[in-house]
């Protein structure tokens with residue numbers, strides 16, 4: 001079986017990643033509560049119980065509280081850290097006083113952000129740090145210097161990017177000897193630009209597609225692990241009432257339900273298995289904090305192996321809402 005691109009870099013991961021954006025309470029600076037810590041503990045337990053060992057954070061999630069409640073769980077269960085691959089992100093800054101919401105790849109901000117993340121998580125080393133969203137003011141040499149310092153100090157093992165196209169990855173990479181090993185992008189049955197881009201190369205229909213040209217192929221060639229954020233499409237194909245949904249969305253949800261019944265699995269496993277059937281060995285970063293739903297995702301890898309080309313195309317075409325060119 002083809003290995004995960006991360007294995008190429010010596011990182012052994014699960015095929016699914018638990019996204020931790022929903023942990024830590026509300027998106028404000030109010031303190032987190034014991035209930036928030038309990039919710040994080042239940043989500044982590046559920047993930048580990050079904051073999052999900054990789055966890056995705058960002059310094060900004062719930063204003064740092066997602067990392068903080070995760071850190072509380074680690075503090076009370078010290079053995080857990082060794083079972084996990086922990087990834088976080090930096091480079092987005094929320095509005096503060098007169099400062100606008102902005103992106104910041106300055107060395108100063110990157111180093112300060114990682115210190116904050118390590119402190120909140122209560123760990124000494126982050127397995128992977130992603131640059132969250134391209135900063136138009138980024139200077140590759142400055143980013144490379146931040147990466148050098150973080151690697152030399154042992155604070156970060158590996159580096160990656162998120163929401164970047166081929167040119168941006170190459171632009172940053174030419175200044176740094178540290179390879180980027182992850183690119184995290186929005187890819188799902190409801191956000192199909194990642195596939196539509198590949199089938200409309202010489203057609204006007206491709207003009208409305210928003211996905212970097214050649215990005216999937218570049219990442220596969222360079223052993224960059226593609227991770228999909230938003231992979232459950234917030235549940236619209238797997239049980240969330242979709243009264244206002246367009247016809248093709250409702251039809252796709254019904255198709256997912258029927259396939260799940262036929263294959264004796266869950267709708268979540270079909271939705272995620274469809275993403276994972278792609279040869280890039282995409283890692284879905286599931287955003288659910290619900291223990292039952294996390295377990296419902298567990299069969300996705302097996303469904304990816306079982307999914308036929310015809311089933312895969314039937315789901316793609318249904319979710320596109322239009323036939324292939």
Ligand SMILES: NC(=O)c1ccc[n+]([C@@H]2O[C@H](COP(=O)([O-])OP(=O)(O)OC[C@H]3O[C@@H](n4cnc5c(N)ncnc54)[C@H](OP(=O)(O)O)[C@@H]3O)[C@@H](O)[C@H]2O)c1
Pocket residue numbers: 018019020021022056057132162163184185228229230231232233234235236238239240285286287288289290293
């Ligand atoms: N790199 C980036 O720029 C970026 C951007 C956004 C997110 N992310 C990462 O990707 C992860 C996932 O993203 P996401 O949360 O947007 O996507 P998602 O996995 O598509 O959606 C998860 C959300 O949908 C809800 N949901 C799923 N199935 C449901 C159902 N059947 N019924 C009701 N609600 C349902 C979940 O609620 P419950 O918790 O109740 O299940 C949760 O709020 C995040 O945690 C984060 O780690 C990265």
